[in-house]
Amino acid sequence: MTLSIRSVAFILLTLVVGTAAAQYQPQVGQAGKDVIWVPTPDEVVDRMLTMAQVTPQDFVMDLGAGDGKIAIAAAKKFGARAVGIEYNPEMAKHANANAAAAGVAGNGPGKAVIRQADIFQTDIKEATVITLYLLPALNMKLRPTILSMRPGTRVVSHSFTMEDWEADEISTLDGRRAYFWVVPAQVMGSWNLEANNQKMDLTLEQTFQKINGSVGIAPIHAGLRDTRLRGGIYRHPVVPEFACGVSRYLDQVISSRRGSNIAD
Numbered sequence: 726m727t728l729s730i731r732s733v734a735f736i737l738l739t740l741v742v743g744t745a746a747a748q749y750q751p752q753v754g755q756a757g758k759d760v761i762w763v764p765t766p767d768e769v770v771d772r773m774l775t776m777a778q779v780t781p782q783d784f785v786m787d788l789g790a791g792d793g794k795i796a797i798a799a800a801k802k803f804g805a806r807a808v809g810i811e812y813n814p815e816m817a818k819h820a821n822a823n824a825a826a827a828g829v830a831g832n833g834p835g836k837a838v839i840r841q842a843d844i845f846q847t848d849i850k851e852a853t854v855i856t857l858y859l860l861p862a863l864n865m866k867l868r869p870t871i872l873s874m875r876p877g878t879r880v881v882s883h884s885f886t887m888e889d890w891e892a893d894e895i896s897t898l899d900g901r902r903a904y905f906w907v908v909p910a911q912v913m914g915s916w917n918l919e920a921n922n923q924k925m926d927l928t929l930e931q932t933f934q935k936i937n938g939s940v941g942i943a944p945i946h947a948g949l950r951d952t953r954l955r956g957g958i959y960r961h962p963v964v965p966e967f968a969c970g971v972s973r974y975l976d977q978v979i980s981s982r983r984g985s986n987i988a989d
Contacts, residue, residue: 749815751792758812758843762791765858765883769901770798773881776896776905777854779803781834786810786852788844788859788867793820793837795856800829800837805854809839810847817841850874858883872933876910876954890933893955909934909954 755762765773773795779785781804787795790809797820799807807829811817820839824830829837840847845866849855855871855878857864864885871880872890882904886892892904913931918924929938929949936952 749819751816751819757789757816759863760789760860762816763858764792764794766899766901767794767798769883769898769903770795771802772896772898773856773883773903773905774799774803774854776894776903777856777879777881779805779854781805783853784808784851785854785856786849787856788847788849789857789863790820790839791816791858793823793839795858796820796837796839797824797827797829799854799856800824800835801827804835806832806834807837808852809837810842810844811839812841812843814841853878855880856883857881857885859885861885861888864888872908874908876908878908880906880908893934907934907955912936912954 751762753763774785777783777785779799783799783803783805785796785799785803785805785807787793787799787807787809790796790811793809793811796807796809799805809817809820811820817839821830824837824839827837829835832838844863849870850873852874855874857867857880859867859882864882864887868887868890871878884902886904887906890906893907894905896903896905909931911931913929916925916927916929918927923942926941927938928940929936931937931954934954936949936954938949938952940947940949
C-alpha cells in the first residue's frame with residue numbers, strides 16, 4: 726500500500742496530538758480562568774456527596790470540575806448522572822480520560838462527562854445537586870442563579886461559604902470544611918388562604934431559609950417563631966392551637982412554589 730505525503734503527515738500529526746493529550750498532567754496550583762487548581766481530597770469528595778444524599782435518581786453538576794473526581798465519584802459510587810463543567814480544554818480532556826479509566830464515561834445514570842464550558846454561561850437549572858470548590862467571590866457570583874433553582878436543589882461547597890446565606894449543615898473532616906444548603910422555596914408575601922371553611926391571613930418575611938411573620942385565624946393573631954425552610958419542608962414552632970392550622974396553610978403556600986427537587 727502506498728501512502729501519500731499528505732496522508733503520512735496527517736497520521737503523524739494525529740499521533741503527536743494523541744500522545745500530547747495522553748501525557749497532559751495538571752499541576753497542583755496551576756492557574757485557571759478564575760481560580761488555581763487544587764484537587765479536593767477523596768474523603769472530602771465522599772463526605773460532600775454523602776451530605777447531599779446523592780442517589781441514582783440525581784443529576785449532579787460539578788462547577789469547576791478540574792480533573793473530574795467529584796463527577797466521577799458521583800457516578801461511580803452513588804450511581805448518579807454527573808456532569809462537570811471545566812473551562813480549561815486540556816483539563817476537560819484529562820477529566821474525561823479519567824472518567825473513561827474509571828469505567829463511567831458517558832451520559833445517563835452512573836455515568837459522568839466533563840464539558841468544556843464557562844460555569845457562568847452554563848444552564849444548571851436541571852441539576853438536583855450542585856457541587857463547588859470555588860473561591861468565595863465566585864460562590865457569591867453564582868448565588869443568585871442557585872437561589873433561583875427549584876426548591877429542594879442541594880448545594881455542597883468545599884471550604885467556602887455563601888456569606889450571609891447560612892449553611893443548613895457544616896461538616897469538618899481533617900481540618901477541611903464542607904458546607905451544605907438546600908435551595909429554599911420563595912414564600913415571602915401576604916397570603917389569604919382557606920381550607921375546611923376556615924380562613925387564615927398569613928404574612929411572611931423571608932431571609933433565605935429563615936421565615937418570620939404572623940398568622941391570623943380569626944379572632945386570634947400570633948407570630949411565627951424560628952420558622953425555617955429546608956427546600957419546601959418547613960419547621961415552625963408555634964403555639965399549639967395554631968400548629969395544625971399553620972401546617973395546613975403553609976402547605977398551600979409552599980405547594981404553589983414547590984419544585985420537583987423536593988424530597989419529603
